[in-house]
Amino acid sequence: MSTPDLPKGSAPSDAPDPASSDTRNPAPHDAAGTTGPRRLPTPRGTETAGLPHPRPGDHAAGAAGQGPGELAVPEPSSPEPSSPEPSAESADVVPAQAPPAPAAGPRDTSGLGRLAATVERLHAEIRAAQAAADGRALIELAKGVLIERLQCGPTAAAQQLASLAAESGVSELELAADIINQAAHDQVAEVTEEFVRRTSGDARAAADDTPVAVRLRTAESGALASRDTQAVAESLLEHALEPLGAVAVAVWTAGPDASLTLAGHAGFPPDEAGRWHYVPPGVSTLARQALGERQAVRVTSLASAGLPSIGGALHLDGGRVAVPAGTGGRIHGILEICWADPLEPQPPQIMRQIDALAELCAHTLDNRPAPGASLAARTWSTEPADSELVNLAEGLYDPALVLTPFVRADGELADFRIHHVNSHFIDPAGRPRSAVAGAMLLEAYPMAVGGGDLFDKIAHVYATGEPFRARRFTLTSLVGQVPLDTTADISVSRHGSSVLLIWRVEDETARLANLLQHAQRLGQIGGFEENTVTGEIVWNDQLFDLYGSPRHTSPVPLEALTSHTHPDDAATVRRFLRTVLHHRRPASAAFRLARPDGVTRHMRVIAEPVLDAEHKLQAVRGAYQDISAQHWTEVALAATRDQLAHTEQQAAERNRLTLQLQHAIMPPAQAPLDSADLRVAVRYRPAESESMVGGDWYDAVVLPSQQILLCVGDVAGHGIEAATSMVVLRNAMRGLAVTGAGPAQLLSWLNTVAHYLTDRVTATAVCGLYDPERRTLRWARAGHLPPVLIRGQKATELRAVSGILLGAVSEAAYEEEELVMEPDDTLLMYTDGLVERRGESVEDSLAQLLTKARLPTTTLEQRLEGLLTHSKSDTDDDTCLIGIQVV
Numbered sequence: 001m002s003t004p005d006l007p008k009g010s011a012p013s014d015a016p017d018p019a020s021s022d023t024r025n026p027a028p029h030d031a032a033g034t035t036g037p038r039r040l041p042t043p044r045g046t047e048t049a050g051l052p053h054p055r056p057g058d059h060a061a062g063a064a065g066q067g068p069g070e071l072a073v074p075e076p077s078s079p080e081p082s083s084p085e086p087s088a089e090s091a092d093v094v095p096a097q098a099p100p101a102p103a104a105g106p107r108d109t110s111g112l113g114r115l116a117a118t119v120e121r122l123h124a125e126i127r128a129a130q131a132a133a134d135g136r137a138l139i140e141l142a143k144g145v146l147i148e149r150l151q152c153g154p155t156a157a158a159q160q161l162a163s164l165a166a167e168s169g170v171s172e173l174e175l176a177a178d179i180i181n182q183a184a185h186d187q188v189a190e191v192t193e194e195f196v197r198r199t200s201g202d203a204r205a206a207a208d209d210t211p212v213a214v215r216l217r218t219a220e221s222g223a224l225a226s227r228d229t230q231a232v233a234e235s236l237l238e239h240a241l242e243p244l245g246a247v248a249v250a251v252w253t254a255g256p257d258a259s260l261t262l263a264g265h266a267g268f269p270p271d272e273a274g275r276w277h278y279v280p281p282g283v284s285t286l287a288r289q290a291l292g293e294r295q296a297v298r299v300t301s302l303a304s305a306g307l308p309s310i311g312g313a314l315h316l317d318g319g320r321v322a323v324p325a326g327t328g329g330r331i332h333g334i335l336e337i338c339w340a341d342p343l344e345p346q347p348p349q350i351m352r353q354i355d356a357l358a359e360l361c362a363h364t365l366d367n368r369p370a371p372g373a374s375l376a377a378r379t380w381s382t383e384p385a386d387s388e389l390v391n392l393a394e395g396l397y398d399p400a401l402v403l404t405p406f407v408r409a410d411g412e413l414a415d416f417r418i419h420h421v422n423s424h425f426i427d428p429a430g431r432p433r434s435a436v437a438g439a440m441l442l443e444a445y446p447m448a449v450g451g452g453d454l455f456d457k458i459a460h461v462y463a464t465g466e467p468f469r470a471r472r473f474t475l476t477s478l479v480g481q482v483p484l485d486t487t488a489d490i491s492v493s494r495h496g497s498s499v500l501l502i503w504r505v506e507d508e509t510a511r512l513a514n515l516l517q518h519a520q521r522l523g524q525i526g527g528f529e530e531n532t533v534t535g536e537i538v539w540n541d542q543l544f545d546l547y548g549s550p551r552h553t554s555p556v557p558l559e560a561l562t563s564h565t566h567p568d569d570a571a572t573v574r575r576f577l578r579t580v581l582h583h584r585r586p587a588s589a590a591f592r593l594a595r596p597d598g599v600t601r602h603m604r605v606i607a608e609p610v611l612d613a614e615h616k617l618q619a620v621r622g623a624y625q626d627i628s629a630q631h632w633t634e635v636a637l638a639a640t641r642d643q644l645a646h647t648e649q650q651a652a653e654r655n656r657l658t659l660q661l662q663h664a665i666m667p668p669a670q671a672p673l674d675s676a677d678l679r680v681a682v683r684y685r686p687a688e689s690e691s692m693v694g695g696d697w698y699d700a701v702v703l704p705s706q707q708i709l710l711c712v713g714d715v716a717g718h719g720i721e722a723a724t725s726m727v728v729l730r731n732a733m734r735g736l737a738v739t740g741a742g743p744a745q746l747l748s749w750l751n752t753v754a755h756y757l758t759d760r761v762t763a764t765a766v767c768g769l770y771d772p773e774r775r776t777l778r779w780a781r782a783g784h785l786p787p788v789l790i791r792g793q794k795a796t797e798l799r800a801v802s803g804i805l806l807g808a809v810s811e812a813a814y815e816e817e818e819l820v821m822e823p824d825d826t827l828l829m830y831t832d833g834l835v836e837r838r839g840e841s842v843e844d845s846l847a848q849l850l851t852k853a854r855l856p857t858t859t860l861e862q863r864l865e866g867l868l869t870h871s872k873s874d875t876d877d878d879t880c881l882i883g884i885q886v887v
Contacts, residue, residue, distance in 0.1 A: 142176030229253075232364050233264030236357055241337055244350060247318070248338040250276075250310050253365050254291055254331055256494060257281045258466035263333060263365065268311050276310040281466070285309050287334040290322035291464050294331065296351070297322045301342045311338055319343020323354055324463075325362040329405055329413020330497075331463045332365035389495045390420045396502060399425040403441060403499040405462060413459060416441040416499065426505070428475055428486045447476035447483060458492055458499055467493040475503065524626035530558055531619045532581075546603070546626055548595035558607070558620060566592035566600065576605065584609045584617055590627065602631040654720055677772055677887045678708065681860045685833070685868055685879040687718075695722030695763065696831045697730045698880040701737075706772065709737045712829045712880045713765035713806075714784070725761040729754060729806070733767070743767040743780040744816035747803065751782065754807030762807040766829055770821075775886060777819045777827065782806050785835075785846075788853055789819070790826040795854040797846060821886045826860065828853065833879030834871050860885045 139161070146157040161179075165172040229251050237249045248267025252260040260279040279285055286309045290297040298321045299305035302312055309320065319339040324331045335358040393400040402420035405413055421437045436444050441455065448454040454475070457468045473490040476483050488503040520526065526543025530536075537555040544551050547564075556564060558577060565573045569591035576589035586608040593603045607622030680700050687694060695715025702708055711733055715725045732753045736746050746767055754761055766787065768779035779787065779798075783805030786798040801815040821827070835845035852870055857863040864883050871879070 139172055139176045142179040145179050229264035229361075229364055230266075231264070232361065234266040236335075236360070237266040240353070240357055244353070245339055245341075246337050247315065247340045248311055250287075250336040250338070251325075251333060251361050251365070252279075252287045252336065253333040254465055255281075256465045258288075258291065258464050260285070260287055260291070260334065262310070265310070267338065268314075272311055272314070283308075286320055286322045287336050290324055290334050290336075291331060292466070294324055294460065294463050296324070296355070298343065298346075300344075309336065315340055317342060321346075321354060323358040325358040325365060326463060327359070327362045328407040328411055329459060329463060332362050335361050389498055389500060392495075393420060393422040393500060396422060397424055398502050398504045401425070401436075401501040403458065403501060404497065405499075406440065413462070415443075416455075416458060416462075418444060419498065428505075445475075454490070457490075458501065461492045461494050462499050465494050467491070473503075524629075525623050526625075527621075527623045528555065529619060529621045532617050533619075543624055546601070546624055547593070548597045548599065561605075564594055566594055568592070576607075580607045580609055580620060581617070584611065584615075601626055602628040657720070677775065678770060679860055679885045679887060680708065680710070681864050681883045681885075683864045683868055683879075683881045685881075687833075687878045694718045694833075694878045695726035695761075696833060696878045696880045697726045698829075698882055699730055699733060700882055701734065703737055703740075703769075705740055708770040708772070708884075709734075710768040710770060710777075710829060710882055710884060711765060712784070712831055712882055713763055714831045714833075714880075715761055715763040717761075721759070721761075725758055725763070728758055729763060729765070732757075733765075737769075742816055743769055743778055744814040747780050747782045747806070747814045748812060751804075751806045751808075751812045752810070755810050758807065760807065762805055764805050768827075768829070770884065775821045777821060777884075778816060779819065780814045780816045782812075782814060785830070785832060785842075788828040788830075788850065790828070790853055791822065792824075793854055793856075795850040797850070823886055826863065826883060826885045828867075829882040831878075831880045833877035834867065834881060836877065 143154060143157040143161060146152070146160055147154065150157065150160065152160070161172055161175065165175045168175060233249050233251045237246065241249055246267075249265065250262060250268065251264040253263040254260060258281045262273060262277050265273045279288065284307060286297060286299065286302070286305065286307045289307065298319070299307075300319055301317050302309060302320055303316045305320070315338050319342050320336065321343070322334050322336045325333045325335050335354070337354065389402055393402050400422045401418050403416040404419045406415040406417050408414045418436055418439050418441060421433045423433075425433055425436070427433075427436055441448060441458070445454075448458075449456070454473075460466070461468050468490070469492075470490045472487050475486045475488055475490075486505055488505045491500075491502040493500050520540070520542050524542075524546065526546045527540050528543055529538045535557070537557060539555045541551065543555075544553075547556065558581065561577065562570050562573050572589050573591050576587050579585050579587035586606075588604060588606040590602070590604045593601045595601060604625045604627050605622060606625075607620050609617050610619040610621060612618050682698055682700055684696075684698065695713075695717060697711075697713050697715075699709060699711045711730075713726070713729060713733075715722045715729065717725075729750060733746065733750055736749050741749070747765065750765065754763060764782055764784040766779065766781040766784040768777050768787070770777045780803060781801060782803045786800045788795055788797050798819065799817065801817050803814040804812050819827075835842070835849050837845050849867070852867060853863075855866070857866060860883050864881055867881065868879065
């Protein structure tokens, strides 16, 4: 048997060790055209970055001893005696790799073992032959490019290819892939160029640009050479996806109803593929999501995505990528790639490689017969529009357009051409059919990309096959340059390679009938018409519902209405019937309807007679209305009004008693309290609204020690609770003051009273003891505003000594301060009702008080009256004011 011709620098299988050969061509070429044992570095996460090789599970003893991420290509072994000799036509092509020898170890010499070894050897030979065929296809394409470029013959092109490969130090297969990339300028070439550009800074990564081109072109060759999608899936996994770390791949074909059918798979068990043979429309899977979104979907792991898919139980934690496979704006299927481990974010060049592989699948799926199609229908229709679809559009009574896709030179969907306009077409802009037929959709209706984005809906239907239907969709068309909106029901569906667009515009009659129907439903109104001559009665559906009767029962005539009425309302119904039937005048009545189901409804009936030319009664028309909700609402409102009146009466009585109690304890004014050298005046202004009666209090009394107690306070809240709490604190202060304790101690005791002996009220207060002999004022405060001292033409606020409000805590200590009074000094104690104002800070209100207080007056009473008169408080709160003046 003759030895096959080998390229320059190669050696037969019985040649010496390749390691001792020429360093330029150190070993014979393998089946894919590479030299062995050359080790090819691979991208991150891949098993081999270069050439076709047997898949895991195939007999590949020659791969033993290879390093991680690289493949040691074995030398070709001597052919079996039964192997045919290579033909002369393949003498210039790198021969296929012979099947590797079995692994060393004990060999099964039984008959079954020999048979298994023979099957394994034949399978390896088939795989090697397929790899050699893919390599030969690429080399033959490259030679064809050289023949066209150099204007030479096949032999010269083969010699030129071998010479260029030897001079470049690369295999003929790698050089062939580069030549094809330069000539094609397609997506595969762009992916390779981008990969080289992005990795040019890394010497090891830059060396991977040729294997990228080789494996993509090899995968492309395998996909185009076979119309079997199953073989395409296996070729993609072996040549292009396993180097990226993928462990399985599934190719789905999209049906006209947006269903998914498994057209090809690799890496999944046969039983798993059988379970996922068909995915009905509407089932949410990863591939279905990519089909609906019309873009690639990547998940880190299938478990985190929460979507079912093929092989989910086997690779639940593995990453997935689903990429639409389509051409010309139409998605023919989905390429789904599976990884065993969680998938990290991939670089753009890897995603571009996956897109290129999806485009290869699209070409195969485009020529694949639809699921369930007959043998005669092997391809999709290539006509611009199917004649049956045109006939279908003509048979419709609604306006319909048959649209065909318009694809640019780069394969992208640009627009749809209006191929046919049916005879019932009415253009919203008033144009004739001839002005629309044959035009581009966006040219005829440029506003289709705005509003509801009708163009995107049509493109989605064409891409996925999923029909689109919408009620009351807004169609916008240009009349002149003015946009005109039309409301219509829309239906878009794909038929073969065309799209059928149907719209139904609501006319005025249908719109009014629809509005009337909704009005009757919302208003619980049922209409009727009774012919008094023939006895025919017509009810609408709503009236049957009001009566609680099935629609197949006979309507109730007016004369029998009393038999369906509550006995207490029978007289009212008789008067109504007498007015309509005998006096022939319109009338209405409210009554209780006793329904067959035992439910009593409050109804109102309105009827008018229909008279002929001789004023004879011909018919009665009218309507019933369910007013049960209105009746019970009126009943509830009446009860609410009674309850509200009672509550208002109680509140008024309560406020009156509160006001009387407050006035009895603290009158609005009292006689001045005079001592030897001190004059005291008090003013109290109650709230204008009785409901706002608060807990402000004051006290000015001469103690047994001849000291004068001066106090003002404010209990939180309003009403009777605040008034009674004020009485408790005021009387407690008077009782505690006779002990002779100082102001700080008095406030500490009063805090205990507020915390323990009341219903947890809180209050503020300021307390002072004036000593006439020393003309000093000792004072303390509990969360209250400090007093104001008027001395000469100057009014100032005393220092705010520390002290928490009363009742907040169980025990509290208060700071005390002493003020030496001078002749003509005036001191003011007040509650916040004098200065508090909405939308204004307390500091601004105090500044205005000090401005008013420094104005000169004749008497102390005039000063207090002036402050109350010019107070700008707007909170409608009561106010206490004490003034003392040293004589």
